[in-house]
Amino acid sequence: MSTNCKRRLIRDFKRLSTDPPGGISGSPCPDNIMLWNAVIFGPADTPFEDGTFKLLLTFDDSYPNKPPTVKFLSRMFHPNVYANGELCLDILQNRWSPTYDVAAILTSIQSLLHDPNPNSPANAEAAQLYRENMKEYVRRVKATVEESWLDPEDNIEEDEVAEAEGDGEAEMGQRMDETPNAH
Amino acid sequence: MSSDYEISDDDENYYVDDEDSDMIDGTQDEDDEDDIDMDTFGDDFKVSPKSKRKSYEIDHQSLSQTAVEELMQSDIEHICGIFGVEASTAALLLRHLSWNKERLIEKYMDNPTKVLVSAGVTVEEPPAQSAPIRSSSSTTSKRTTRSTKLLGLASGSGSKSPKAPSPPLKALKPSKSLPFICPICYDDSADLRPLALDCEHQFCSGCWTAYASSKINDEAEHTIRCMAESCALIAPDIFVNNLLVPGPGAPIGDPAEEAENAATWARFQELLVRHFVASNPNLKYCPYPSCTNTVSCPGAASKSSLITVVPTVSCGARGIGGTGQMSQSQQLGAGLAGKEHKFCFGCAIESDHRPVVCAVAKMWLKKCRDDSETANWIKSNTKECPQCQSTIEKNGGCNHMTCKKCKNDFCWVCMEHGTAWYSCNRYDEKSGADARDSQSKSRASLERYLHYYNRWANHEQSAKLSVELYAKTEKKMEDMQVTSALTWIEVQFMKKAVEEVDKCRTTLKWTYAMAYYLAKGNEKELFEDNQRDLEKAVEDLSELLESPIEPENIPTLRQKVTDKTVYVQKRNEIMLEDTATGFSDSRWKWNIDVDGFDAPEKLEN
Numbered sequence: 001m002s003t004n005c006k007r008r009l010i011r012d013f014k015r016l017s018t019d020p021p022g023g024i025s026g027s028p029c030p031d032n033i034m035l036w037n038a039v040i041f042g043p044a045d046t047p048f049e050d051g052t053f054k055l056l057l058t059f060d061d062s063y064p065n066k067p068p069t070v071k072f073l074s075r076m077f078h079p080n081v082y083a084n085g086e087l088c089l090d091i092l093q094n095r096w097s098p099t100y101d102v103a104a105i106l107t108s109i110q111s112l113l114h115d116p117n118p119n120s121p122a123n124a125e126a127a128q129l130y131r132e133n134m135k136e137y138v139r140r141v142k143a144t145v146e147e148s149w150l151d152p153e154d155n156i157e158e159d160e161v162a163e164a165e166g167d168g169e170a171e172m173g174q175r176m177d178e179t180p181n182a183h
Numbered sequence: 184m185s186s187d188y189e190i191s192d193d194d195e196n197y198y199v200d201d202e203d204s205d206m207i208d209g210t211q212d213e214d215d216e217d218d219i220d221m222d223t224f225g226d227d228f229k230v231s232p233k234s235k236r237k238s239y240e241i242d243h244q245s246l247s248q249t250a251v252e253e254l255m256q257s258d259i260e261h262i263c264g265i266f267g268v269e270a271s272t273a274a275l276l277l278r279h280l281s282w283n284k285e286r287l288i289e290k291y292m293d294n295p296t297k298v299l300v301s302a303g304v305t306v307e308e309p310p311a312q313s314a315p316i317r318s319s320s321s322t323t324s325k326r327t328t329r330s331t332k333l334l335g336l337a338s339g340s341g342s343k344s345p346k347a348p349s350p351p352l353k354a355l356k357p358s359k360s361l362p363f364i365c366p367i368c369y370d371d372s373a374d375l376r377p378l379a380l381d382c383e384h385q386f387c388s389g390c391w392t393a394y395a396s397s398k399i400n401d402e403a404e405h406t407i408r409c410m411a412e413s414c415a416l417i418a419p420d421i422f423v424n425n426l427l428v429p430g431p432g433a434p435i436g437d438p439a440e441e442a443e444n445a446a447t448w449a450r451f452q453e454l455l456v457r458h459f460v461a462s463n464p465n466l467k468y469c470p471y472p473s474c475t476n477t478v479s480c481p482g483a484a485s486k487s488s489l490i491t492v493v494p495t496v497s498c499g500a501r502g503i504g505g506t507g508q509m510s511q512s513q514q515l516g517a518g519l520a521g522k523e524h525k526f527c528f529g530c531a532i533e534s535d536h537r538p539v540v541c542a543v544a545k546m547w548l549k550k551c552r553d554d555s556e557t558a559n560w561i562k563s564n565t566k567e568c569p570q571c572q573s574t575i576e577k578n579g580g581c582n583h584m585t586c587k588k589c590k591n592d593f594c595w596v597c598m599e600h601g602t603a604w605y606s607c608n609r610y611d612e613k614s615g616a617d618a619r620d621s622q623s624k625s626r627a628s629l630e631r632y633l634h635y636y637n638r639w640a641n642h643e644q645s646a647k648l649s650v651e652l653y654a655k656t657e658k659k660m661e662d663m664q665v666t667s668a669l670t671w672i673e674v675q676f677m678k679k680a681v682e683e684v685d686k687c688r689t690t691l692k693w694t695y696a697m698a699y700y701l702a703k704g705n706e707k708e709l710f711e712d713n714q715r716d717l718e719k720a721v722e723d724l725s726e727l728l729e730s731p732i733e734p735e736n737i738p739t740l741r742q743k744v745t746d747k748t749v750y751v752q753k754r755n756e757i758m759l760e761d762t763a764t765g766f767s768d769s770r771w772k773w774n775i776d777v778d779g780f781d782a783p784e785k786l787e788n
Contacts, residue, residue, distance in 0.1 A: 004393075097413075098367045
């Protein structure tokens with residue numbers, strides 16, 4: 001089974017690099033094919049436009065029978081993304097089909113950015129703003145877009161540090177200070 | 184009812200009378216109408232005779248997994264006969280509509296294509312083709328397209344499918360020119376065996392098997408959809424069978440994998456049975472771990488019937504993981520570990536909660552679990568500082584309180600005057616009186632609850648300890664066989680007595696839940712009389728069982744225990760019988776709103 005999984009992942013990678021769908025990119029870690037880094041570009045004409053959101057996809061041997069675990073590394077403000085970056089998406093849970101590949105997963109997430117489902121909120125605040133105060137919602141999303149422009153390396157490191165130290169707020173403050181440099 | 188009451192009047196005489204051997208006859212004389220199986224003690228060793236049903240028992244039938252499968256099969260054949268479809272199709276249709284035959288027939292007659300599509304049997308056809316579907320000939324033509332196709336391409340093992348009569352070959356044509364690559368694992372080796380449902384989405388057999396196994400084992404899912412994105416077709420049983428159980432002549436695979444697949448297939452069948460049972464209100468799956476029996480109990484299928492009956496049923500199996508009926512000697516030797524799988528058909532309580540009906544039993548359990556009683560305790564045992572509202576428990580000392588937090592002085596008795604605590608003379612002033620009033624009320628309610636709860640918990644605790652009592656009794660029985668001339672069968676009276684005590688403690692436990700909710704009145708007093716008689720009898724028998732054994736006393740002990748056991752059994756029956764008739768005559772009135780019953784008349788409390 002594990003060879004099946006790896007063959008499939010190589011094939012997914014090949015497909016993603018030869019025929020990439022617009023606005024997404026992804027590749028396995030150089031030393032571990034079961035771990036993928038991916039970037040989703042915020043879809044045009046949405047508050048997420050111009051954002052470069054990093055994700056981490058973790059596969060195990062049950063792929064493609066089971067979906068991978070997908071997590072945002074960039075901080076997100078979206079009704080269906082939890083504070084820790086995990087997301088609530090039907091095709092990654094009960095509606096999974098083994099025919100979905102990495103490209104399909106990333107495209108689905110991209111369209112989720114465009115079209116959130118505020119009825120099953122993972123982030124209650126975002127869902128409420130999305131429904132009731134679109135202006136503020138857009139403002140908060142734009143803030144995360146600017147944050148996402150930070151060097152991905154830095155971003156990942158910071159996230160990892162923040163997670164390891166359980167001191168997310170201090171990190172967040174620092175990141176906010178750095179934001180002007182990124183312009 | 185009147186006869187029951189007479190008995191309880193006479194009980195005291197039986198107790199003082201040590202030679203109560205004539206007790207049985209005496210009781211029989213008084214109400215012999217429900218004593219059919221009480222004639223000899225020897226009969227009690229038998230599993231309770233099914234011929235005569237008592238009013239507290241309910242007709243039920245235990246079904247093994249195979250028996251349920253037969254029921255499913257007959258439903259499927261019925262549908263096959265009416266629609267002229269294959270068994271696999273009929274099974275999918277029935278599962279789609281939760282085994283509701285009437286609705287299926289109605290819907291199918293109305294629009295067969297729609298039902299077939301939504302059940303995942305056929306792919307949606309373009310509207311032009313679905314036009315002539317109403318003629319009978321189209322039904323038969325559809326039958327061939329719907330049959331499971333196992334498309335053997337490279338290996339040519341498609342002939343394995345037992346029922347597919349040379350399916351149309353159009354699916355084979357495009358793939359003949361191109362080598363098959365499985366779109367899931369991207370394997371393209373020549374020995375791949377591509378399989379597809381009618382939708383012709385082909386995947387290799389390995390991927391299919393892995394997919395079906397993960398659905399069945401990890402998700403407990405019996406609906407195996409086509410793996411293709413947004414394809415709604417569902418794999419028929421025969422297709423799943425072909426995936427998991429290698430047909431004759433198939434290449435010999437890894438034996439470990441084959442065993443695993445066989446287990447998955449068995450699990451799949453179990454899931455189908457569970458779905459069938461869950462869809463049918465007359466059936467309930469035995470909740471005991473690893474038991475696969477089903478109980479059929481049409482008498483308790485409707486919610487309204489649960490007001491009058493307590494449907495305690497038994498699936499017929501005993502012990503953990505036991506299947507089927509044990510022989511009589513096995514049952515006697517099995518001890519408490521081999522307890523019957525008794526459960527309630529009407530609710531989720533996995534034990535016998537007679538005599539109290541499901542709604543009340545559920546309410547009681549909820550009350551016991553809720554921390555509403557914690558709040559009650561706080562109310563009764565603590566007071567709030569009149570100034571800063573901190574909660575204070577007085578655990579000693581005088582009535583002059585000084586709040587630790589705000590240093591306010593107040594009197595514990597009247598909650599008012601401060602430093603002048605010793606002259607507590609404003610005893611009946613309004614606000615102080617109100618506070619005391621509400622406090623004493625909540626204390627009374629807590630005491631009432633605790634009265635019932637303690638007795639309930641006591642019987643539950645005793646029932647738990649019965650495992651120990653069982654072991655002790657077994658030891659005693661061995662000793663008896665050594666020290667006296669009694670044979671194995673002759674010392675079984677001890678075991679019988681322990682079993683009876685255990686059973687009665689369960690009844691007693693629930694009578695306290697019932698009494699807590701019963702409205703005051705004559706009915707409740709009669710109920711509590713019966714309860715008292717049973718409890719006293721059970722405690723007496725318990726004491727006898729615990730008493731030390733001396734060889735010279737064994738014959739008297741045996742006589743006494745045997746008599747008491749019969750008496751206790753009788754009292755238990757009276758308790759259950761009377762409560763059950765009470766429910767069917769709607770004699771019981773509650774002091775609280777109970778689902779399905781009339782609202783209680785407002786009493787002073």
